[in-house]
Structures are given as structure tokens and as C-alpha cells.
Amino acid sequence: MGSLIFYLRKLIKIFRSEVLVLPSRVAVMLFFLFIILFPIIFPDPYYYRVIVLASIFAILAASWDLLSGFTGQMNFGHALFFGVGAYTSAMLNLNLKIPPIASIPLGAVAAVMAGLIIGIPCLRLRGTYLALTTLSFPIILVGMIFAFPGFTGGELGVSGLSRLADSYIGNYYIVTITMLVLVTVMWKITDSNIGIILHAVREDEIAVRTSGVNTTRYKLLAFSLSGFFAGISGGLYAHYMRVAGPSTLEVNTSFLVVIYAIFGGIATIYGPVGAVFVLIPLLEFLRFLEHVRIPDQILSIMPDLLGKFLVKFVEILPNTRMFIFAFFILMILLFMPDGLLPWLRDKVETQCPRCKVRNISRRQTCRICTADLH
Amino acid sequence: MxxxxxxxxxxxxxxxxxxxxxxxxxxxxxxxIVGLIGPNGAxxxxxxxxxxxxxxxxxxxxxxxxxxxxxxxxxxxxxxxIAGTFQNMRPFRHLPIIANVMVACLCPRAMKRGEWVKRIEAKAMDALEFAGISDMAREKASTLSQGDLKRLEVARAVATEPELLLLDEPFGGLSPAETDLMANSIKRLHKGGRFGRLHSEGPAMIIVEHKLKQLMKIVDRIIVLNYGEIIADGAPEEVAKNKKVIESYLGKGDK
Incomplete structure (x- = not known):
């Protein structure tokens, strides 16, 4: 009993000295708690759906960041991995009756294959050329899907898949826990020695080669890792929506991912995840514009012309949803060029000039080396 | 052999x-240690x-x-x-200095030859210490001065534990005192041995340099290039007296 209390105290001490000292770590902890406790706070299937879709796109955005943010291989066709993952797991599930627990990883493996197939010819390309080439691959695949409607369902896609779980809560937890685990894994990868090499490849590839590192191998590794995670998110999407359609391969999807990643802060992993959890709920929140009505009492006391104008204005209001969304993103990028989350992080934390450890900006001295912070 | x-x-x-x-x-x-000299564009x-x-x-x-x-x-x-440095330094500017060297420590050769060394960061630190910039290890590489970037290049090349080291203008942009320091560390490296966790094979070297005075002190042999052709190859004293070499550097006299 005594030893139990001893270890418990030690654990609390570690928790206080490692987690509670930095706002960013507290934020990550709160995010985890929020995701896990969400069904208790808001027991509403509509809210579940928002968070589940956000989780799926968080995996996708983080996987784009792993490839393009870290390695600098601008991939504007990330929807390819998403679509291949979705279609493969959908077809395996529908035709061979493979349950989601196996079909999603198999879909991810197919996405890895797609990543290698694209990665090998694209290795020699850089910058805009790579971006344009990768952009074309999902479009080609959409064309192929329309060309074989008997097999792929054409424009309607593959529908009638089995559910992830039978209940809303089950769906919610399967997707969100997968998201938390995969994002942590991705963050860990970028935090390791592999992450350093990927980052170095982005800076100067020739210099990495003259350091004796096989850059081709690492770039392909980045392509396949990113494809794997994006494929899982595609499989989750297909099984959650119970349909895998050509919309998963749209150019729109590719660019949304890029927008999420740049909005949240490139080459950070946590940035894109945070961005998705800001932007998707925002987009859903803006749906309230559809329900805006002007009460008749107000209209009756208004001049005729102004009243007509107001009615017209309210009518077009729902269509401004995407406009407001885009305006919000542009403003954020104008004032926070590094992205939202790194900006916030720099506001609340300062780096010690001596030992480079991050501290809460309230502190006067560094928590490790006691050097003056300001 | x-x-x-x-x-x-x-x-x-x-x-x-x-x-x-x-x-x-x-x-x-x-x-x-071979010096490789010649006019610009040679x-x-x-x-x-x-x-x-x-x-x-x-x-x-x-x-x-x-x-x-x-x-x-x-x-x-x-x-x-073989390891080499660049004449125009190419660090990974957004990475910390230590990470620059860790990339080189992560190459298969350095990993295999690590023997009992498993800590890559500690080994990278020793390479930085050898080059003399270990005190700035956590700074971003973009903050370094020209001379320190040269040292970073050397540290990065040394970290792969080469047997043949190609140094492209290691003294470029260094002050006379720094040049002497660099020349000393090059000599020390050539002798071989251990620098902390870093192992030196005592590499053979090819040094490209324009500061002939310092170069002459450390090399055993000099190769002179002009317009892509080797015009002289021999001990420093011989080469210094060679007519063709003087001509290529200073131009032909009238008489």
C-alpha cells in the first residue's frame, strides 16, 4: 500500500513537471480528454457526425503534412490515396465480405501501392512539376472509374457497405480513437531521426545525399507512409458513409487537405489536426445562415424597398457560407503566415535563448537552466 | 594497394x-594530404x-x-x-546545427561503424566539438556566420567517418587566426584516433584552396589544374618553382 502511494505520488509529480508546465502540452491533453468525453457532454448524433468527419480529415491532413510539409514533395493529388483507400476497402467489403477491421488496412496497403506507383516516377520531379503531375493522378483515376461503371459503380460509387459499428457511439469511438492513435504515431515518426532526415531532404536534397543518406529511399518511405495513413482515413470514410464515390477523388478534396495543413501550420502534424477541428465545425456552424429569418413584425414596419432588399439578402445568405469560410482562412493566413497553431504556440510559449527549451511566456527564467527569458 | x-x-x-x-x-x-590548386574556373x-x-x-x-x-x-x-564539403555552404538552414550533423551520423556507414556508440546525438555533438561550434549546437543553422558554416560543413563531413575527405576551400571566409585553427584540426584529423565518440580513420585528403601559404604547410603533395588539365603534380617546393604554374597564376611575362 505504501509503495502504491509512493508511485502514485511520483506519477503525479512527473505529470505536474512534464505536462502542466507547458500550455501546448496541456492543450494536447485537453484535446484528448475532449475527444474522449465528447459523447457525454453532447449526446447528439449530429455532433458525433461532425467530430467523426473532422477526425477522418484530420488523419488525411496530417498525412499530407507528413509527406509534403516535411519532405517538401508538394503533393496536390492527395485525394488519390484517400480515394484508393476508400474504393479498395469498399470493394473488398462488398464483393468479398471482408469485415471493416480487415478491409480498411487492406485499403491502406492498396494506397501504399498507389503511393509507390506515383512516387517512383515522380522522384525526379521537383516543385511545380511535381505538384502538377500529382494533381493529374486522381483525375486519371476518376476517368478510369467512369470508364468501368459495371465494376466501380460509375458516378454513384460503391454503396451498401457494412457499418463500422452498430451504434453511433461505437462509430464515434472507433474513428476518434483511431485518429488519436494514428496522429500520435505520425507525430512520433516526425519527431524521430527519420523526421530529421525528411526535414533535411526538404531543405537541400544534394546535401543530404553527400551526407551518405539514400534520399530516394526516404522519399519513397515518406510517400508510402503518407499513403498508408491517408488510405486508412479513406477506408474509415467509406465505411462511415457506407459509400465510396468519385467525390473522394475530387480535386476539391486534394485542395481542402492542403488548405487545412497550411491553415494549421505546415511541418508540425499537430497543426493540420487542429486546423481540421477548427474549420470543419466552423463550416457546420455557418449552416445557421440557412435558418436566418426576418420576423414579420420587423418587415411590416420597414419601408417597402428596404424590406424587399432584406428578404433577398437573407435568401442568398446560405450561399455565402463558403465565402465566409474562405475569408476567414485568408485573414488567418495574412496575419499568421506560419499557420494558426504555431502562432498561438509562440504567443503562449517562449524559447529559452540558452538551452532552447520551451517555457510558458509568463516565466521570467528558464525552467531548466534558469537563464533569463526576456 | x-x-x-x-x-x-x-x-x-x-x-x-x-x-x-x-x-x-x-x-x-x-x-x-593532397592540395588541389589552380586559377578560378580551372x-x-x-x-x-x-x-x-x-x-x-x-x-x-x-x-x-x-x-x-x-x-x-x-x-x-x-x-x-568518401566525404566532401561544399564550396558554397549548403546547411539545412531551418534545422538546428546539431540536426545538420545528425543527418550525416544517420548514414549507414556511420551507423554501422558506430561500434558501441548508439547515441547519435552525442556523436553529432562530438563532431561539432571537433569543428569548434559545439556551444551553438541548438541554434538554427541560419544564424551561423560564414566561418562557422565552413566548420559546420567540416563537422558534417567528418561525422560520416570517411577514409578520403574532399575539402572544398576549407579556409574560405575564415580570419587568419581561424585559418590556423582549422589547419590544426585538419592535421589532427589526419593523424586519426578518437575524438570523444567520434572515430577518425586518419583520412587521406584532397584540399582545394586559394590560400596557398597555409595550404603549403599542411599538404604533402600539390596538384595544379589549369583549364581542366593537370599541369603539375609534386611536392610543394617543386610546384612552387614550376614555371608553368607561375604562368597560369600570374600570366605570362612579356619577355
């Missing part, structure tokens, strides 16, 4: 109409880049330890035991 450590034979390289390297042949022994950097495999030669062969290395990928050549 000692004669065939690095063997360059009939090497040719042209950029369009310009012949950068013309029929160059020379050998480097295992225990030598092809010194091109020669080093071809040995490193960044540029492909048009014809001719390069043998390292009896193996043909031209046509191989750069990383394979590095892992055979």
Missing part, C-alpha cells in the same frame, strides 16, 4: 562547349564533384580502394568512405 587508394584515370567532363576537365589522371595514397570543384558522384563524368574512370565508383549514386560513394 596503397598506390591505388584513389585512382583517377583519363577523366573528361564538358559543360556544353566548355571542357571543364580534360584527360585528368592522378593517384592519391592512403596516407597523403575545374577543381568539378573534379571533386565528380569524385562525389554529384556530377557524371563523360569518360574515364575513378577507382576507390580498387572499386570503380563513377556512375554510382552519391550515397553509395559516401558509404564507401
Amino acid at each position: 596503397s598506390l591505388n587508394f584513389l585512382e583517377v584515370k583519363d577523366l573528361d567532363k564538358g559543360f556544353g562547349g566548355l571542357k571543364a576537365i580534360n584527360n585528368a589522371s592522378f593517384n592519391v595514397r592512403r596516407d597523403e 575545374g577543381k570543384t568539378t573534379l571533386l564533384r565528380m569524385i562525389l558522384g554529384i556530377l557524371k563524368s563523360d569518360s574515364g574512370t575513378i577507382h576507390f580502394k580498387g572499386k570503380k565508383i563513377n556512375g554510382k549514386k552519391t550515397w553509395d560513394i559516401i558509404n564507401l568512405g
Whole structure:
């Protein structure tokens, strides 16, 4: 009993000295708690759906960041991995009756294959050329899907898949826990020695080669890792929506991912995840514009012309949803060029000039080396 | 074997109409420091880049330890035991200085030869200490001055534990005092041994340099290039008296 209390105290001490000292770590902890406790706070299937879709796109955005943010291989066709993952797991599930627990990883493996197939010819390309080439691959695949409607369902896609779980809560937890685990894994990868090499490849590839590192191998590794995670998110999407359609391969999807990643802060992993959890709920929140009505009492006391104008204005209001969304993103990028989350992080934390450890900006001295912070 | 450590034979390289390297042949022994000098545009950097495999030669062969290395990928050549620095420094500017060196420590050669060394960061730190910039290890590489970038290049090359080191203007941008320091550390490196966790093979070296005075002090042999051709090859004193060399550097006198 005594030893139990001893270890418990030690654990609390570690928790206080490692987690509670930095706002960013507290934020990550709160995010985890929020995701896990969400069904208790808001027991509403509509809210579940928002968070589940956000989780799926968080995996996708983080996987784009792993490839393009870290390695600098601008991939504007990330929807390819998403679509291949979705279609493969959908077809395996529908035709061979493979349950989601196996079909999603198999879909991810197919996405890895797609990543290698694209990665090998694209290795020699850089910058805009790579971006344009990768952009074309999902479009080609959409064309192929329309060309074989008997097999792929054409424009309607593959529908009638089995559910992830039978209940809303089950769906919610399967997707969100997968998201938390995969994002942590991705963050860990970028935090390791592999992450350093990927980052170095982005800076100067020739210099990495003259350091004796096989850059081709690492770039392909980045392509396949990113494809794997994006494929899982595609499989989750297909099984959650119970349909895998050509919309998963749209150019729109590719660019949304890029927008999420740049909005949240490139080459950070946590940035894109945070961005998705800001932007998707925002987009859903803006749906309230559809329900805006002007009460008749107000209209009756208004001049005729102004009243007509107001009615017209309210009518077009729902269509401004995407406009407001885009305006919000542009403003954020104008004032926070590094992205939202790194900006916030720099506001609340300062780096010690001596030992480079991050501290809460309230502190006067560094928590490790006691050097003056300001 | 000692004669065939690095063997360059009939090497040719042209950029369009310009012949950068013309029929160059020379050998480097295992225990030598060779200075490579010549006027600007003589092809010194091109020669080093071809040995490193960044540029492909048009014809001719390069043998390292009896193996043909031209046509191989750069990383394979590095892992055979050659390392090089760049004349215009190419650090990873957004990474901390220590991470710059850790990339080199992560190459298969350094990992395999790590013996009991498993801590890559500690080893990178020792390479920085050898180059003399360990106090700034956590700073971003973009904050370094020209001279310190040179040292970072050297640290990065040394971290792969090479047997043949190609230094492209290691004294460029250094003050006289710093030049002496760098010359000393190059000599120390050539003797071999351990620098903390870092192991030095006592590499043979090819040094491209314009500061001839300092270069003469550390090299055993000098090769002079002019317009892609080797015009002299011998001990420093001989080369310094060679008429062709003086002509190529100072131009022809009237009489």
C-alpha cells in the first residue's frame, strides 16, 4: 500500500513537471480528454457526425503534412490515396465480405501501392512539376472509374457497405480513437531521426545525399507512409458513409487537405489536426445562415424597398457560407503566415535563448537552466 | 594497394562547349594530404564533384580502394568512405546545427561503424566539438556566420567517418587566426584516433584552396589544374618553382 502511494505520488509529480508546465502540452491533453468525453457532454448524433468527419480529415491532413510539409514533395493529388483507400476497402467489403477491421488496412496497403506507383516516377520531379503531375493522378483515376461503371459503380460509387459499428457511439469511438492513435504515431515518426532526415531532404536534397543518406529511399518511405495513413482515413470514410464515390477523388478534396495543413501550420502534424477541428465545425456552424429569418413584425414596419432588399439578402445568405469560410482562412493566413497553431504556440510559449527549451511566456527564467527569458 | 587508394584515370567532363576537365589522371595514397590548386574556373570543384558522384563524368574512370565508383549514386560513394564539403555552404538552414550533423551520423556507414556508440546525438555533438561550434549546437543553422558554416560543413563531413575527405576551400571566409585553427584540426584529423565518440580513420585528403601559404604547410603533395588539365603534380617546393604554374597564376611575362 505504501509503495502504491509512493508511485502514485511520483506519477503525479512527473505529470505536474512534464505536462502542466507547458500550455501546448496541456492543450494536447485537453484535446484528448475532449475527444474522449465528447459523447457525454453532447449526446447528439449530429455532433458525433461532425467530430467523426473532422477526425477522418484530420488523419488525411496530417498525412499530407507528413509527406509534403516535411519532405517538401508538394503533393496536390492527395485525394488519390484517400480515394484508393476508400474504393479498395469498399470493394473488398462488398464483393468479398471482408469485415471493416480487415478491409480498411487492406485499403491502406492498396494506397501504399498507389503511393509507390506515383512516387517512383515522380522522384525526379521537383516543385511545380511535381505538384502538377500529382494533381493529374486522381483525375486519371476518376476517368478510369467512369470508364468501368459495371465494376466501380460509375458516378454513384460503391454503396451498401457494412457499418463500422452498430451504434453511433461505437462509430464515434472507433474513428476518434483511431485518429488519436494514428496522429500520435505520425507525430512520433516526425519527431524521430527519420523526421530529421525528411526535414533535411526538404531543405537541400544534394546535401543530404553527400551526407551518405539514400534520399530516394526516404522519399519513397515518406510517400508510402503518407499513403498508408491517408488510405486508412479513406477506408474509415467509406465505411462511415457506407459509400465510396468519385467525390473522394475530387480535386476539391486534394485542395481542402492542403488548405487545412497550411491553415494549421505546415511541418508540425499537430497543426493540420487542429486546423481540421477548427474549420470543419466552423463550416457546420455557418449552416445557421440557412435558418436566418426576418420576423414579420420587423418587415411590416420597414419601408417597402428596404424590406424587399432584406428578404433577398437573407435568401442568398446560405450561399455565402463558403465565402465566409474562405475569408476567414485568408485573414488567418495574412496575419499568421506560419499557420494558426504555431502562432498561438509562440504567443503562449517562449524559447529559452540558452538551452532552447520551451517555457510558458509568463516565466521570467528558464525552467531548466534558469537563464533569463526576456 | 596503397598506390591505388584513389585512382583517377583519363577523366573528361564538358559543360556544353566548355571542357571543364580534360584527360585528368592522378593517384592519391592512403596516407597523403593532397592540395588541389589552380586559377578560378580551372575545374577543381568539378573534379571533386565528380569524385562525389554529384556530377557524371563523360569518360574515364575513378577507382576507390580498387572499386570503380563513377556512375554510382552519391550515397553509395559516401558509404564507401568518401566525404566532401561544399564550396558554397549548403546547411539545412531551418534545422538546428546539431540536426545538420545528425543527418550525416544517420548514414549507414556511420551507423554501422558506430561500434558501441548508439547515441547519435552525442556523436553529432562530438563532431561539432571537433569543428569548434559545439556551444551553438541548438541554434538554427541560419544564424551561423560564414566561418562557422565552413566548420559546420567540416563537422558534417567528418561525422560520416570517411577514409578520403574532399575539402572544398576549407579556409574560405575564415580570419587568419581561424585559418590556423582549422589547419590544426585538419592535421589532427589526419593523424586519426578518437575524438570523444567520434572515430577518425586518419583520412587521406584532397584540399582545394586559394590560400596557398597555409595550404603549403599542411599538404604533402600539390596538384595544379589549369583549364581542366593537370599541369603539375609534386611536392610543394617543386610546384612552387614550376614555371608553368607561375604562368597560369600570374600570366605570362612579356619577355
